[in-house]
Amino acid sequence: MPAPSSRLPKISVIQSFKVAAELGSLAKAAAQLALTPAAVSQQIRQLEEQLGSALFVRTQSGVMLTDIGKEYLRYVTEAFDILHLGQQNLRHAAAAPKLTLYSLPALASKWLLPNITQWRERCPDIDLSLHGTHAQVDFNAAPADFVVCFGEDRYPQLDKQLLFRDEVLPVASPALLQRYAGQTVLQQAPLIHLDWGNEGRFLPDWRSWFQAKGVVEPPAQPSFSFNLTSLAIDAAVAGAGLLLGQRRLIAHELARGDLVMVDALSLPLSKPYFLAWPQRSLSQPGSEALMNWLSQLSM
DSSP, rough: OOOOOOSOHHHHHHHHHHHHHHTHHHHHHHHHHHOOOHHHHHEEEEEEEHTOOOOHHHHHHHEEHHHHHHHHHHHOOOHHHHHHHHHHHHHHEEEEEEEEEEEEEHHHHIGHHHHHHHHHHOOOTEEEEEEOOSOOOOTSOOOOOOEEEEEEOTTTTTTEEEEEEEEEEEOOOOHHHHHSOGGHHHHOOOEEEOGGGGGGGGSOOOOEEEEEEEEHOOOOOOOOSSHHHHHHHHHHHTTTTTTEEEEETTTHHHHHHHSSSSOOOEOOOOOEEEEEOGGGGGTTTTHHHHHHHHHHHHO
16 A cells, blocks of 8 residues: 555545445445445545555445544544534624623632623623733734723723722731731731732732831731732631732622721722723624723722
8 A cells, every 4th residue: 555645635535434434334425425436435545545554344234444444533533523613613603792801810700700790781692701811912813802901001002991990908807807806916917918020019018008007017927928819819718817908809708798807098009900902892792881891890
């Protein structure tokens, strides 16, 4: 048999192989494909020559796959399944308009997600795809329509809408407060820290808070540090320590009583949050509704 070729066979030839393998008969495959048995037989020979391996063994009742044929059928079946799935997804995408919103992970999980049912009430016929990421969104490469970002400097070329300015305030779980008496909690309880990397200079830390309060910062002790705001909030709810939580992101924890304010002094973040988008996004169905929804959430 000739050496195998790296060139892919025609899709019609692969389909003939698949149908013949599933039916165990070249004649039945020909009838299903509206071809002659001779045409199907010729396609199978071409495929075997191109692959450099025998795929079928001819029997009195039809054809039977060789071991190589069984292995090839597995790949062919998987490939056709992927093609069918892609076709279904394309049909769904064409039938149901979709908006894709990128956001910082903590905003996605702690601010947007608790209010996500409001979107369905506003736009029952438009899908919303929510992506959480810290990375810069490339609108030319990613299927993104909008992004919620911290500050306006990261997307200087995009249109923007101010969403909200946030502030941090000291909070703790009721269980943690029970372990400390009165005001000593601020001096004795472990502190939870956030490490935002380069963006950390825009987020007030515990040292800034104690200075603004006009009290001595407590001595250093073992503590927890997180690079994700959502993890820090969950740690505070679990009673791991005191947290300078962003008011917008802990609103539901405060409302449920999972976290309580330890002191009324709050400090503002140095940058606000924005919604940003390229001009093309405004032509997408539901874009105005999305902007209005996020504006309402920001009030």
